[in-house]
Amino acid sequence: MSDAPARRPGRRSGPTVSRGDILAAARRLFAERGYDGATIRAIAQEAGVDAALVHHFFGTKEQVFVAAMELPFQPADLLPQLVGGPREQVGERFVRLFLALWRDPERRAPVLALLRSATTNEQAAEMIRQFVTEALVTRVAGALGVPPLRVTAAASQLIGLAMVRHLIGVEPLASADEEEIVRLVAPTIQRYLDGD
Amino acid sequence: MSDAPARRPGRRSGPTVSRGDILAAARRLFAERGYDGATIRAIAQEAGVDAALVHHFFGTKEQVFVAAMELPFQPADLLPQLVGGPREQVGERFVRLFLALWRDPERRAPVLALLRSATTNEQAAEMIRQFVTEALVTRVAGALGVPPLRVTAAASQLIGLAMVRHLIGVEPLASADEEEIVRLVAPTIQRYLDGD
Structure with a gap:
């Protein structure tokens, strides 16, 4: 149900929700396609956001994985x-x-x-x-x-x-x-x- | 609904069923009470047989465990x-x-x-x-x-x-x-x- 994650000053929870949406999408994609098969682009698409936003929030695919799995180390x-x-x-x-x-x-x-x-x-x-x-x-x-x-x-x-x-x-x-x-x-x- | 496991020459599946019943009872008891807490006597009671029969079929508690878990070694x-x-x-x-x-x-x-x-x-x-x-x-x-x-x-x-x-x-x-x-x-x- 989350919509576009663009910055909307009036809606404080917007960006927070988007991070969670992206991580949930990443978990689905990694589980379905494996670590090698899931791309930042596909994760962004699954989350309904732009790939640049995924990069902006998390960095590399490895960093997306670490965030999605809540690993305690990079x-x-x-x-x-x-x-x-x-x-x-x-x-x-x-x-x-x-x-x-x-x-x-x-x-x-x-x-x-x-x-x-x-x-x-x-x-x-x-x-x-x-x-x-x-x-x-x-x-x-x-x-x-x-x-x-x-x-x-x-x-x-x-x-x-x-x-x-x-x-x-x-x-x-x-x-x-x-x-x-x-x-x-x-x-x-x-x-x-x-x-x- | 297995009944007494005594040897009955006319009923070929009797003893086989009893072995399976005892192992199923052993799995339940080991899971519930742990390896230390499950005794041969309790396993026999759970299976509705005499403790001597459990000993006769399997030997020690360790051997009952190995048989119940189908471990490939003693x-x-x-x-x-x-x-x-x-x-x-x-x-x-x-x-x-x-x-x-x-x-x-x-x-x-x-x-x-x-x-x-x-x-x-x-x-x-x-x-x-x-x-x-x-x-x-x-x-x-x-x-x-x-x-x-x-x-x-x-x-x-x-x-x-x-x-x-x-x-x-x-x-x-x-x-x-x-x-x-x-x-x-x-x-x-x-x-x-x-x-x-």
Whole structure:
């Protein structure tokens, strides 16, 4: 029911509604066409707005996805933190950043929701697979000069950590101290990302 | 509406129906009371049979659970394969056995179903958490003399491997050769299980 989102000074809720409309349209399109198949143009069309407005509100398709899924991070912003700094501490940086993302129940809720969708819905799994590949795996592999297989191995350890710690909740990992987890898991990630 | 499960030579489907009835009752009880809370006696009562019959058909509570969830392995049978053999190859044995369990789509389907339940249903997660703790973590930790935290860390890597390879399906891990996965992941499991 929302109409054109052009700025109307007399109607305060106008732009707010449009942002929500665009994100709802984006969620539908990503679910239907996958991350690769949904374009900014198609999302704009689905929302009944101009593509320029989607760009103006959110930026790139990746940023639209992050906003639509309410992810607590922008992959492009994380990359410098991960790949910058001493190469021999890259494993520790990955684990610390990952633990920080999962620490706060409100921040991890949308990531948990995505993980749940991936396990129960093949269409959602496809969308998440494409996003993870493009926004995370390919980018980290390129930035570190590491084969993508090794990046996905590192991802598997971190995703498994989230599963066992937060989703299944197996003790003593579920309530282990973060520093203890860093000591245990950082060498794993380091080894994967050190390459052959 | 199955009745008493006593052997009746003239009624071929009798015992078969009883097995199914008992497993259905077990699934209800495990879901309602968790793995710890469901007893053989309660399962028998729920199924309307004698506890001795449940023992006769399935054995221990752990074996009832495995049959009810259609798991492709009995933890008690796996243990000798895992902890027997050279200690410096324990990581490789875990990874090879895990890959073998997940190789066949029919065998992995019930494990995937459990993993899905754990991610979407807190009651199911509780049940699985208790089973994993008792049947796998505590037992492996005891047999290898390794702190349970290190066993759960190893479990997190293996569960993450299954998630990324079979549930989300991120390439190139999803279609990587098993030998390549052994080379990548076995040293991780070995390090966790080597202890401090």
